[in-house]
Every structure is written in C-alpha cells, then in structure tokens.
Amino acid sequence: MPGQQISQPNPPPDPSHLPDSVLDYGVQIRTAAVLHESELLALKKFRRAANYIAAAMIFLKDNVLLDRALTFDDIKPRLLGHWGTCPGLVLVYAHLNRIIRKTDLDSLLVVGPGHGAPAILSCLWLEDSLAPFWQSYTRDRAGLTHLVTKFSAPGGFPSHINAETPGSIHEGGELGYALSVSFGAVMDNPHLVVTCVVGDGEAETGPTAAAWHGFKYIDPAESGAVLPIVHVNGFKISERTIYGCMDDKELIALFSGYGYQVRIVKDLENIDQDLAASMEWALDEISRIQRAARSGQAIVKPRWPVLILRTPKGWSGPKKMHGEFIEGSFHSHQVPLPEAKSSEEELQELQNWLSSYRPNELFEVGGIGVVEGAPVEEVLAIVPKNNEKKLGMRREAYKAFQPLDVPEWKELGIEKGTQASCMKVVGSLLQEVIKRNPHTFRIFSPDELVSNKLDAVLDNTGRNFQWDVASRAQGGRIIEILSEHTCQGMLQGYTLTGRTALFPSYEAFLGIVHTMMVQYSKFTKMAHETDWRHDVGSVNYLETSTWARQEHNGFSHQNPSFIGAVLNLKPALARVYLPPDANCFLSTVSHCLRAKNYVNLMVGSKQPSPVWLSPDEADRHCIAGASIWKFASVDEGVDPDVVLVGIGVEVTFEVIAAAALLRKLVPALRVRVVNVTDLMILGPHGSHPHALSDEDFDTLFTKDRHVIINYHGYPIEVKGLLFGRPGIGRVIIEGYIEEGTTTSPFDMMLCNHTSRYDVAAAAVRAGALFNAHVSTDAHESASFIEHVASKDKEYILQEGKDPEGTFDTPKFE
DSSP, X not given: OTTOOOSSOOOOOOTTOOOHHHHHHOOOOOOTTSSOHHHHHHHHHHHHHHHXXXXXXXXXXXOTTOSSOXXXXXXXXXXXXXXXXXXXXXXXXXXXXXXXXXXOOOEXXXXXXXXXXXXXXXXXXXXXXXXXXXXXXXXXXXXXXXXXXXXXXXXXXXXXXXXXXXXXXOOOSSTTOHXXXXXXXXXXXXXXXXXXXXXXXXXXXXXXXXXGGGGGGOOTTTSOEEEEEEEEOSBOSXXXXXXXXXXXXXXXXXXXXXXXXEEEEOOGGGHHHHHHHHHHHHHHHHHHHHHHHHTTOOOSSOOOEEEEEEOOTTTTSOOEETTEEXXXXXXXXXXXXXXXXXXXXXXXXXXXXXXXXXXXXXXXXXXXXXXXXXBOTTGGGGSOSSGGGSTTSOGGGTSOOOOOOOOOGGGGOOOTTSEEEHHHHHHHHHXXXXXXXXXXXEXXXXXXXXXXXXXXXXXXXXXXXXXXXTXXXXXXXEEEXXXXXXXXXXXXXXXHTTOEEEEEEEGGGGGGGHHHHHHHHHHHHHHHTSSSOOOOBOEEEEEESOGGGOTTTOGGGOOOTHHHHHHTSOTTTEEEEOOOSHHHHHHHHHHHHHOBSOEEEEEOOSSEEEOOSOHHHHHHHHHHSEEEOGGGSGGGGSSOSEEEEEESHHHHHHHHHHHHHHHHHOTTOOEEEEEESBGGGGSOTTSSTTOOOHHHHHHHHOSSSEEEEEESSOHHHHHHHHTTSTTGGGEEEEOOOSOOOSOOHHHHHXXXXXXXXXXXXXXXXXXXXXXXXHHTTHHHHHHHHHHHHHHHHHHHHHHSSOOTTTTSOOOOO
C-alpha cells in the first residue's frame, strides 16, 4: 500500500510509450469477483442508505424514516440542496470506506462539487463521524432526524460543504480548486493518499486545467499521492458539460497527454465491481511508483492513475416528471421535484422515490438491544473499524498544525544608514527557515522568485519540478508554476493540513487569486467558529515588484488592489503590513511565519532603499504598528504644524525627502513625520484587534493638525479605514490613482501625486493655517515647490531618466 517501502521494486514499464489499445480504451483490468458477495451487498446497502438520507435532507422536515405516507406538512418550506452530484459522491465515498477498512489506507477526501453536501453528510453520519464533533448528530433516530430536518435550515448544516463538515479541507464554493488543494495536502505527507473528486463542470475551469499538472511537482519519495476521480455525469445547471460531450477515446487522449494512466469506470450494471477493481488498480500503481522512488530507483516521469467515472446525473432519483427527463439530465442538478410541497403529483413521486431505497431494510426499527434509527449491521460492514482512519476523523483535516522554528531575525539585521533590498534580506531569512524546517515549510511562487530577488533561498534548496532533470528527487522547497491559481490551491492544501507556506508574487497579479483567497478566508472564519478545529498556520502573501517600481513594465503591471481585497475580510483574520525598510521587513516576515489562522499580506520593494531603523528600533516600531520618526521631524516631532505620514516603502521615502526639502525651503514649518507599518491600526477603536484607541491615535497624529498621508495603495482604502475617527476632515490622502506608463521611477510618483513635491506643497498649505511665520510666504513657497516639480517632469521627458541624486538618502542638517 502507499507509504510502504521495499528493497527491490518491480521493474516499471517504459512510460514514454503507450500501446494503441491503451490510448483507445484506457487501462483494461479484470473486474469480475473483485468483491466478495458480502462486500457487494454491504456496498449496495451503504449506498442506498446514504442516497436515501441525502434525498431526505433536501425535502423532509418530518417523517424522516417514512413511517407513514408523506404529506405536504412533511416537506420543508424552502427546498435547498443539489441532488444531481450526490449519488456519484456516495459511490466514491462507499468504495473509499471499503478499501480503507480492507487495507488500512490513510486517505482524505476532497470534493470539488461542494454542493454535494447532502451526500458527504449522509456518509459521515453513517460512519459516525458527525457526533464526535457535533453532539446532536448521534447515530440514532434523534440524530438522523436532526440531520435531515435541519439541513439548509437555521441551526443546521448549510447546503454546501464547509469548515463545519468533519474531514473537509476544501469548500468547493467556487469551482476549480479541489485538485490543486489536494496536491498541496499530500506534499510532505508521504503516508497520505488524497482522493479528489473533480466534477465535469469544475473540469471546465482554467484553474482545474492547470492543476492537472500538479503531479509533476510531487516527489513520491517525500510526499503522498493524489487519486483524481473525474465524475462525468454530463450536465451543469442547465447545459451539457464539455467532458460529457467527449467520448472515451478523447478523454483518454487528453489525460494521457497530461501524463496520466487512465481508467474509465462506466459499467452501470456492475458499477461496484468496476469501481472496486479500478481503485485497487490505482492504489497499486501509486504504491509501485512510491516504492520505486523510496528505494532509490525512482521512475522517471511516472504515469499516475486517474479514474474517469461515468454515471447518470441524479442516478437513482426520479426518472421523469411533467414530460421532462430528470435522471440523466440537468433537471436533477438541484431539486428534482421543486413543487413537492404544493403538487400532489410531485409529492407522490417523492414518496415513490424515497420508498425505492427501502429504508425499512436500512435502519433499525427498535427493539431490545437495538438503537432505533441506527443503520443496520450490513450497512456498516464497510465502515473502517479504526476511528482515526475514517474520512471524517482524519487528524490532518483538523488537528495537524506544526509550528515553524523561525530564526532570530535580528541576527540578519542590516546596519542603519545603509541601503538594502528588502526582498534580498528576506531571502536570507527564508533560507534559514527552510534549513530549520525541511518538511513543514514551502514557497509557492508563480515563476517570480528570482525576479523578486528572493533567490537566496536557492542556496539552500531547489525547485521541486519532477519533470526537470536538474530538479527531480532533490527535495526542493520551492514550487514554481506560472499559475497563480495552482499556487494558491496548493498553499491552501498545505496550510490546512498543518504546515506553513509563503506566496511571493508580483503585486499586480495577486489579484488573480482574489476570490480564492476570499473563499479560503470564509473557510477559516467558519473554522474559528467551531470548537473542534485547531489552529492552522497563516496564509502569507509577500507582495513585491510594486507599481512604484514597475515603471519599466508599464501600466499593465501597476495594480495594488489586492490590499483592498484583504482589507475587506473579517477583521479577526486579516492583517496588512507595509514595512518601510529591510529591518522592519525582517521583523514582519518573522512574525507572520509564526502567526496562526490569519491571512497576512506584506507589501514591499525589491529595489535597494534606505535602512531607516536599526534592528532594535525596527522591532519596537513593528510592535507598535506606527511611530514618530524623530530623526526626520522638527524638534523630534514636538508641537507640529503638520503631520506627514508614509505607508509603504517608496512613498515613505518621498515623505522623508519632503521633510528634508521643507527643512531647507521653509525652516519655520514644524513637521512631524510618522510611519505606519501595520495598516490595521488606522481603523476606529474596536474595528480591528490592532486598531489604535482614540487617545493613541491623537498622540500620534495630534488632535487638530492636518495629516498628510502618502499611501502605497488606493487612497479610498485609507479613507475607509479612517471613517468613524473624529476629525477626519483634516486628513489628506494621496496614493495610487491609476496613473502610469513605461516611464521613470520618480515620474510614477509625480503621476500619482505621491512625490516629495506634492507632499511638501500640501504640508506648506496645511501648516500655514497654524503657523503665522509660514503663512506669510505659504503661497510663494508652495508655488516654488510645484515649479521645481514641473522642471523635474520636463527633465524626465527630455532625458528619459530621473534627475541625478533623486533617490539619494535625504540628509537632515
């Protein structure tokens, strides 16, 4: 079985050529007599019981075991749920149970069709994996009644698999991600096989199409395996699926091209024998590949198995109604009998449908020594005896967190007053993290690691691309694939099964996974609200190659919108950091890698920039989230006329440059400079765990002076954070305003009104309201500053570069 090692693996066939018969018909195996008669009977009874419960969950609010004929009063007022995918999911679940019980397989089940919750919940109840987590779902009549009547109703399970579902590590609310999540889950889990059901609707998504390559990043010596099962039932909500319109030969050619061995499972008359034989074959192939790799004789480009399961949509449900086919059509996708509460005809059809499962044969009716409503013994004959092996009880899904050993970052600190690339310095920290955590930390990067100057990690590890001769079987900690969706999915699977990961990316393209990140945060929110799911590592995004230094790639690469996406999350889960220099970045990354349960976004520059703070100063600054930078302030910031605020590396540089410029041009102006590294402190007290109290806010920003904020992202984000603070009318915010092109770095500042000249001119006008010595010359001073800005603009347009000395570290005399 997977995970087992032998000294001499069976000699593998040449994987580079497949015979024509395989390409035409897929892998052919014997299916007769794989199952003993008792196993076959148990499988069929388990499936009948689970399908009955799943259908009942959609419709019934009473009479859950059909003790009498159904009436309209037995039907729920709102019929919610998706029936069409349920019979296929039940079929897979039943066979996984059977093979786990037979072989002691360690497996998780990831379900792409998340709306198939009735199928999964019914199986969890049958195997008694609900009650250990949710006490009211006991395996008896009372528990079954609660499961059926409260499904998709207040106080019960929602219509969708989510974090409240035992055994789940994937919600499936947004289609496309089940496969990549599965590959992430098996990384560094050599004992584990994740069975992943991919619906043929989900298979149409771009993320799934890219994720089929995921096995090419799985080293069978160090990681487990994914067994994909493509459930082809032919229909989506109201249309045929692409896969449903492909014949076997086309599907075999497609998946053979991806690099898989394909087995078609479609013998409806003998579906249990067919699927049982196919799963045993697939697991034997997985074991063969792993044994070879773990004995030092790895197969080059092994062909992992994939099963194509063809069953009718809504199988075993109503066949026809009102002249329309239901089973085998899109009409079975959601609620096959939507008028069952008001139509006698549909109510009778529901009665016939539920009765066809013969529930009286599946559930105990009571008696001495018998638990009423419990599944009969034959239904349970395929359920694993070891509770920890049950799909709903796997510790990997809810209790597997392994904290990282993160080094003391100050030992890597940079001398104050020098220049350093934040990313290069962070790369050195990550190199040490990898060294200390060789099996619990990975970096998922969309082919931008070196470009983002994090390549120091490659001194200690490599890329884990098994189809590259230089990378395979080297234990690399870096997954680079030019698909942000696949990186995000793998990161989710890796994190939710107890490990920690980092996702570095160009700033402009993190938005590609915006909705994936939101779906993940919804999962973790619900996980927080359970009392049985334990901590997981934080999801850590490192956003660099920012708009402020993407002047060379142009307007298409200038987009800081992912910040806003994280700001919209539940405050208890979201963190956004904009460290201003290398030492602050070291402190922030170190903190985020230790943190649990959050979505952390760190935004910074890969280009060399001044190191404003010593390691000790950076430590205190990051703990506080913001502080007054006395070295750039007049009289260390005491009694200011105006407050200048930088949030972000490059825009903070412009604030410091503005302060230095004002020191020369308007020496009477009293300036306080503040840097904010933790964006969340700005919100009103109570709006976020990090939000400053009103007293602390006023201490930093004064009660009545104008505050000029130079912000890395869109100004509306800071406006939204500050809403609710008293006196926000005195705050002026500049940031990225969708202006840019292929130009110079400083011209990007000028285009977006975040340059030192914009800050300085605004400071003179605002400070003049409080300082008579400034007000007499304010208009003249501000006009001169704007004139200098226009001259720099002319120079840039004429010479094609910034004026000399533009980015020299400002000096304060």
